[in-house]
Amino acid sequence: MSLERPPSDPPTQSLASLDRRSREIFRRIVDSYLTTGEPLGSRNISRLLSVSLSPASVRNVMSDLEALGLIYAPHVSAGRLPTELGLRFFVDAMLEIGDLSPDDRSAIERQVAGANHARSMQDILTDASAMLSGLSRGAGVVVATKQDPAIKHIEFVPLEPGKALVVLVGADGSVENRVVQLPPGLPSSALIEASNFLNAQMRGRTLGEARSAVEDALSAAQRELDALSARVVEAGLAGWAGGAAGEPRQLIVRGQHNLLEDLKALEDLERVRLLLEDLEGKKDVIDLLGRAESADGVRIFIGSENKLFSLSGSSMIAAPFHDEDKKIVGVLGVIGPTRLNYARIVPMVDYTARIVGRLIGQG
Known part of the structure; x- marks a missing residue:
């Protein structure tokens, strides 16, 4: 599996020089955000670190991370959350992507391939979108060239x-x-x-x-x-x-209702409302997924890096799939809040794209 990483701009390159202590504190803040959506304070961080460090020393490091634009305080006297730049830095420089377990692979193959192998491409793509939605708790999306069957x-x-x-x-x-x-x-x-x-x-x-x-x-x-x-x-x-x-391309979206779950505050509800409006704009979603067609592997789009999610602050993880001639015929992925479980969803999207390509090649 390959993760297509965009070339680093000068600010991101300078962030790569963070020392080990700063990276660990930053990782703790990001991990907490991806797990709970809540800010993490210096006192809790000091208890989690692998080395002994006082809350005051943690606050000094957090101040440096904030100056670099990696984290911010959502409220006065609150803990810290990662910024979009921080999430991009985490994804590009620190994300550890494992492989899927045999059980995960079997579940994906079973749900996408189905018991009936004589199925149309439409059925395969719809099942893939629904499966990604169910496993990721986000919205599963697929864009594919419309087929011209006999x-x-x-x-x-x-x-x-x-x-x-x-x-x-x-x-x-x-x-x-x-x-x-x-x-x-x-x-x-x-x-x-x-x-x-x-x-x-x-x-x-x-x-x-x-x-x-x-x-x-x-x-x-x-x-x-x-x-x-x-x-x-x-x-x-x-x-x-x-x-x-x-209609040369078809868009399939499944699991929009997942985006309404686990809302933390009224601003979350507004963000999801804006995202659902984004998903209604078929052309913009197709255009964004089309940007992943040029990738050799999985692409990750975060927040305002693209105009589609500039208001809703969402993320998308997407990968192209190929036919038997190795020609790209579509893109599939997951859309959800920026606190998606990237480490789990990236290999899931990658493997699903390969399974869909294999099934299309057998058709």
């Missing part, structure tokens, strides 16, 4: 006057729907005729492969299909073509 069946179902539902069933078991406008006065027989024509032309081909073939066949079959049926076929093709081009 077509098994297509049918027009009449709705209200002037509208029909086009149902497309893929060979992988996926089902998608589009509503299309119908010519006025269309007889029900025209829908059946259009369905039969498209099934004869499209079955076994992807939508991209079938589109030009259907258009050519439609021109040659004008005399066999009456004008109204031909217009229904064209309407169905236009509906699918517009959907495929307009």
Whole structure:
């Protein structure tokens, strides 16, 4: 597993020169924050240190750490919490990432692969997102290129006057729907005729492969299909073509409710409200996950380092996954508060990405 670390800027490089005592005190503050979300004071720190140090000496070190921008006091006379810069320094220079236990690996494989191996990519990605949410207590997110499966069946179902539902069933078991406008006065027989024509032309081909073939066949079959049926076929093709081009990437988010748990204060509630609004902005989430596609491994985004989380102060841990040709086809990850358990979630995201890639390659 590899953790993609951004190049250190000059301030972060200077922080790397912290002595051992300062690093231990800083680590205690970060560990406390990641575990409880609460500030840690000098008296408690002095009891936790591996070497004997008075609370007054601890306060002197804390003052130096605060001057470097690594920690801050949320209230007067309170303990200290890590800043976003402090969390970035911790993640880049001090985070110790272990490997998943055999039980964790088995749980991920069982939940993502499932008992039924003949599943669509959509099912795999949805299960992966839900699994990451459940294990991390954050929101599981996946962005993937929309697939263009071979077509098994297509049918027009009449709705209200002037509208029909086009149902497309893929060979992988996926089902998608589009509503299309119908010519006025269309007889029900025209829908059946259009369905039969498209099934004869499209079955076994992807939508991209079938589109030009259907258009050519439609021109040659004008005399066999009456004008109204031909217009229904064209309407169905236009509906699918517009959907495929307009939504080239799909976003799956599971576990938003986890973000409402373990709130410490009213400001936490406001932060989560802002984060949920962020997750509603599909394009911004897709853009952010897209930044992880260029990584060789797991990427970590913290707080205001990106515009998406500039108000909610959240973090995201994400990794790309590949198909059988080693081509990146999507990104998955976890979004939650900045006090995510990075050491546990980083290998979890990395392993899940590898499992998803393997399953896609088998499909």
